[in-house]
Amino acid sequence: MSPSYAILPCNGLDKPAGHLSTVAAKAILATGEHHLVCPVLCHTAPKRYAKDFEGGELLVIDGCNTRCASKLAAEQGLKISKRLNISADAVALNLAAALAEDAPEAMCKALIDALIAKVSSDEDAAKERTPNNAYPEAVSFTSFTKGKFIFKVPEADYHFNENDCWVLRVGDHARIGVSDFIQQNLSDILFVDLPSVGATIEQFGELGSIESGKSIFELVSPVSGVVTAVNTALDESPERVNDYPYTQGWIAEVQLTDWDEDSDLLLDSQDYFEIMKKKVEELNV
The missing domain is CATH 2.40.50.100 (RNA polymerase II/Efflux pump adaptor protein, barrel-sandwich hybrid domain)
Incomplete structure (x- = not known):
């Protein structure tokens, strides 16, 4: 069964990556029983989303390496289950052209589709697996x-x-x-x-x-x-x-x-x- 996410996007709507963060959040919202979290209200009235945070996992979508959404989650003491970074993921997916202000709509859609696939992929759960336990716990x-x-x-x-x-x-x-x-x-x-x-x-x-x-x-x-x-x-x-x-x-x-x-x-x-x-x-x- 797919998890239910509280989705916290970046609030930097004045930049392409910030705008794409919101677009990605709405697209992922439509794929399941997820809940969209307004970053402004999360900062000013976090209790509004208490049930969403308690009842599901938190997906954070940062626009760039300023990581505003991740920092907001940390300030509120929230555990991040999965994280997307629009700028970094676009580069990793060879879709960096989607970050341009005049990016073609088809390029932006390709990036959003790839991000949806990344969230739903079983491979992404590898991040949560138990790390190798062969490393020493005590060091001289x-x-x-x-x-x-x-x-x-x-x-x-x-x-x-x-x-x-x-x-x-x-x-x-x-x-x-x-x-x-x-x-x-x-x-x-x-x-x-x-x-x-x-x-x-x-x-x-x-x-x-x-x-x-x-x-x-x-x-x-x-x-x-x-x-x-x-x-x-x-x-x-x-x-x-x-x-x-x-x-x-x-x-x-x-x-x-x-x-x-x-x-x-x-x-x-x-x-x-x-x-x-x-x-x-x-x-x-």
Whole structure:
């Protein structure tokens, strides 16, 4: 039986992606027993939708990487079941032309149809499956103290790029996250933009982003591969990246496609530790 969704679209109607977010929401609404949530009323009178949120799953439709709808859901303490990003999905579906202000109607319709198919697809449920449990829950660290701050790096097994993202390999799969140095530099993390399950990523390519009250950090993938799982717990608890950057705060799991070549361009824990110390000194914390 298909789930019943409370559909929360973007409110940025002044931009093509924002407009398409509303169009997509109405199109998906017509496919089942779903409920449309007005983002303005959700912000000003959230109790109006209490029954919708309690009785079904929440589908968020962001227009772009500003992620207004996702942020609104987070502010209201709502659990996101599925998420669409009009801009990112259009690019992934080779339909980016639909984002233009003068986009042909047929192109826009093709994008909306593809988004409907994505929501209803059984493959999309892979995002919710249990991640690989072969990764360690406890890690031994080497630490460096500067003033009142303590910066940690795992003693072994982890590899890093110079963009402060780590990878932990188990067989032909790997888990990816960010270093303790980065989470402390960002301070309180408010939102994590996760990649899509099934997405193909390149080494040093974009893997998502992390937003705090101070800045937005773009995740640079340390390896190439295919995303097989994402840490959906971060939707409700992004602070896990602050509290457990090397374990519970992981971002994504990937099936590796070229580990031997990728690893030649990565740093082991000891080498990264030395680079991290230099970065800390430069920040003068």
